[in-house]
Amino acid sequence: MPTSALELSTLGHRIRHHRVARGYTLDELGALVGVAGSQLSLIENGKREPKLSLLQAIAHATGTDVTDLLSPEPPNRRAALELELERAQTSPVFRRLGIEPVRVTKTMPDETIDAVLGLHRELQRREREAIATPEEARRANTELRLRMREKNNYLPEIEQLAEKQLRAAGHTGGALTHRSVSVMAEQLGFELLYVDDLPHSARSVTDLENGRIYLPPASIPGGHGLRSMALQAMAHRLLGHTPPTDYADFLQQRLEINYYAACCLMPETASVAFLTQAKKDRNLAVEDFRDAFGVTHEAAGMRLTNLLTQHIGIPLHFLRVDGAGAITRVFENDDLPVPMDVTGSVEGQIVCREFAARSAFAERNRTTEHYQYTDTPAGTFWCSSQTGKTREGDFSITVGVPFDDARWFRGRETQKRAVSTCPDEACCRRPDAELTRRWDGKAWPSARVHMQMFSPLPRGEFPGVDDGEVYAFLDRHAQE
Known part of the structure; x- marks a missing residue:
């Protein structure tokens, strides 16, 4: 009734x-x-x-x-x-x-x-147009980050859904293959097609009428693999998503599809077994976790944020930082003092120069993890950092834990140690006093302006996506 x-x-x-x-x-x-x-x-x-x-x-x-x-x-x-x-x-x-x-x-x-x-x-x-303003986006992103922190970044319903879909596709262990991803798509009634004319504003496009998921012919630089993109597109259907009602809804959906893809690429049962044994051996390492499942270093680091606290009892932090020191992705439930603005927003803030997330850029060998202890006003933290490069420039991936939990990780014996007193500006934000006296009032730099700050997002039902371009693309391919 x-x-x-x-x-x-x-x-x-x-x-x-x-x-x-x-x-x-x-x-x-x-x-x-x-x-x-x-x-x-x-x-x-x-x-x-x-x-x-x-x-x-x-x-x-x-x-x-x-x-x-x-x-x-x-x-x-x-x-x-x-x-x-x-x-x-x-x-x-x-x-x-x-x-x-x-x-x-x-x-x-x-x-x-x-x-x-x-x-x-x-x-x-x-x-819907108003939801894409930077102020609204930052507010919604901060609220979502805090909600996920309370949950230890763990979503059990999506974990269970992913394992169910993997079993149905016949995946029993090891790295998830492209073939298995294709089988998962077929079971949902979709065919994966790789094309070189995707709309510039979309990473993938799903044709609901004809049962097709369009993907680029090669991975996007920076670690966005084709398996992950296909799984994210499928997740929208599996999770019953509808067009987002506001920017907060859009961010929640994006988080959920990323989470589902991560669960498929690094299934909970196998991942927890791997991490439990590594802890027992006192040999936890992001790079081993990464290699065991054939994913990127960033994906492995982010997956640790879902599982390490929930199943192993270790709080941690994750940082992705660009070459200028700005935070682009963050999670922490170990009380690491990350920088934030008056609204509580962290993304875009500059991390302390003493953090390994920035000092790692000075290392000559960038193919391995670098370890460091950092003394902060909130305590001492151990972390491992590795750097990479995309078309947009350098970035670093850092995973760290409080001092007492470092005993479970490879690299705990490092002698490298730094001291950060941030947010005290005397730590690294205030210029050297002698240099200030020498140059104050005698310098006039021309700032580099990031033009994307002024570029409006394309108008459409989905934030940042040009509907007209997407519909023209679908119409073009529907006739093939």
């Missing part, structure tokens, strides 16, 4: 449609089914839920069946318009306006409802 207001409204419209089609008034149908016409009016207006016995009587009197009355589809165009208007006028976007909803009457023309709906659609479109 219906429970939501929308379901009751749809049911009411379908009852009214069949009553009118039979030529009955409310009182006439009421007399046939044994209730007052006023009671039927409440049901038709979605104000009251009828009992099953009454529904059966109404179905019999109007020459239909209960299944037809309970159909979620509006019975005609007028009903569809009224239901859409009802949904629009109960949305958070409309309620925030503080104005009274439009009351639909029998004499109101369809064209009037269409016009009001047009205004609602434009309101929703503008709301």
